[in-house]
Amino acid sequence: MRAQTQTQVDDQMALLSQYYPGIYDQLMPEQVEVAKPRRRRKKNKTDASSSGFRKRKLSDEQVSLLEQNFGDEHKLESERKDRIAAELGLDPRQVAVWFQNRRARWKSKKLEEEYSKLKTEHDSTVLEKCKLETEVLKLKEQLSEAEKEMNRLLERSDGISSTSPSSSFSMEAIEAPLFGEFGMEGFEDVFYLQENSYINGGLDWFNI
DNA sequence: AGGATAGCTTCATTACATCA
DNA sequence: CTGATGTAATGAAGCTATCC
Structure with missing residues (x-):
């Protein structure tokens, strides 16, 4: 029907x-309307006990x-x-x-x-979201460490042979393969997000 | 086609019974 | 006795089918 x-x-x-x-x-x-207030029911004037009616x-x-x-x-x-x-x-x-x-x-x-x-x-989805955010934070830390290590190596190599052709070696050349090394193709944009965007998202942990 | 009506529904509420 | 709770009953309003 x-x-x-x-x-x-x-x-x-x-x-x-x-x-x-x-x-x-x-x-x-388009279908939302203000609900009409229903008219309040009048009290039954006939007394139940006097009329002999008993709710069974x-x-x-x-x-x-x-x-x-x-x-x-x-x-x-x-x-x-x-x-x-x-x-x-x-x-x-x-x-x-x-x-x-x-x-x-x-x-x-x-x-x-x-x-x-x-x-x-909903709760399990939020939990999963938090796990993924934690994972992203960890990966960011790893990336930061790798970059620091890379800079150390660069500084060292500059000191050893300042005239060497390798002195033209730059971060631009290194950064692209670096993502591939960590298996993070497609995640490049993630790392341009504001730092605190993860911190705020991470608060979801406490809401569960 | 379209108004009137019957018979159904849901929803909100009231009224009563029962129990701790 | 009293307040809380469960449920039978009521009334309003909406929808559909049918009749005229």
């Missing part, structure tokens, strides 16, 4: 917007059969509703209400599960 599909989509969007405020707006800005808790047996039916299918067609109602000695309206409330409980449980699943995924 088309309505069902749309409802399911809406539910998913609602779920997203509930846990990630702003996401819904980004995805479907359903028996374990009734709940068990309702649960069984809910497990088979969350939707309730009229025929099934009437059959269940007759079977349990309940008003069909009560069966419908039970299914409504059960669907609401199921949905809220599902949202909680979905949330904790997403949270777990």
Whole structure:
């Protein structure tokens, strides 16, 4: 049914917007509306005790059969509703209400599960990001050490033979193969980032 | 085509029962 | 007795199908 599909989509969007405020707006800005305030329900004037009405808790047996039916299918067609109602000695309206409330409980449980699943995924992604950032820091240190060593060697060679043709040896000539030596092709840009960009990113460690 | 209506849903809330 | 919690029940609003 088309309505069902749309409802399911809406539910998913609602779920997203509930846990990630702003996401819904980004995805479907044209559909965002200011929620109309629902009219508050009036208090029932007829006193429950005086009218003889008593809210009845359903028996374990009734709940068990309702649960069984809910497990088979969350939707309730009229025929099934009437059959269940007759079977349990309940008003069909009560069966419908039970299914409504059960669907609401199921949905809220599902949202909680979905949330904790997403949270777990998010946490492990942040952890992975931090590991990679640490790795980048280590590699930067290694690179810095290598450059220092290279400069030392250059200074030494300059002192030994200032007239030698090797005196034209420069860092420009060395830097390109250096990345290859460390297996870092494609990472060149990384090393032009600001120093503190890693420091800030590294703070994610503490948020986990 | 389009308004009226019935019958369904979800959502928010209230009202009641039960328990610590 | 009282406050917290769970759940049956209610009302509003939205959607779809059907009728006229």
